[in-house]
Amino acid sequence: KAGVTQTPRYLIKTRGQQVTLSCSPISGHRSVSWYQQTPGQGLQFLFEYFSETQRNKGNFPGRFSGRQFSNSRSEMNVSTLELGDSALYLCASSLTSFRETQYFGPGTRLLVL
């Protein structure tokens, strides 16, 4: 069974731009969660989607948004990028909830210049 895939793996953007990251969960998994990992703040939860609906949301500004498609694939969008958005963005999938075994993708490394 293929694992969680994330594209792109690396991305360089400039301040003010917007970016879209993609995540394909493991086949059959319906819950997709997004996380931001930075050296200073550690691992922070962005949001969780299940059946195309956002079910849990972290404490991030509205510039961070996401969506989930009917095939469970998910995208995360960050608008008006700031230098502090430079981070590793991780996606994880699980059968029905992040409260059970989650499988993480390799992440997208975003650098904002």
Next chain:
Amino acid sequence: DQQVKQNSPSLSVQEGRISILNCDYTNSMFDYFLWYKKYPAEGPTFLISISSIKDKNEDGRFTVFLNKSAKHLSLHIVPSQPGDSAVYFCAANVPGYALNFGKGTSLLVTP
């Protein structure tokens, strides 16, 4: 505002002994707790979880204990193995809201 705290940034344990990783939380509304393990240059791996209606959950060498009155949970690894050397994160959740993470504890298991 750090609602989940792991006060020990690092821990060193001898192979075969017990590793105890601790986590404290402040929000009494948390109803689910999780532990993750992370190796360098890899994404986290889900390890074990516990609901607030329980006080113990066991999975092989890993046991999580929850003390709601003290707002404290701990992860026990018995026996510890060198491959357990990693950073361990605890996390807690209120349904509908963020999954809150601690800063992590780096465990080193020495032969």
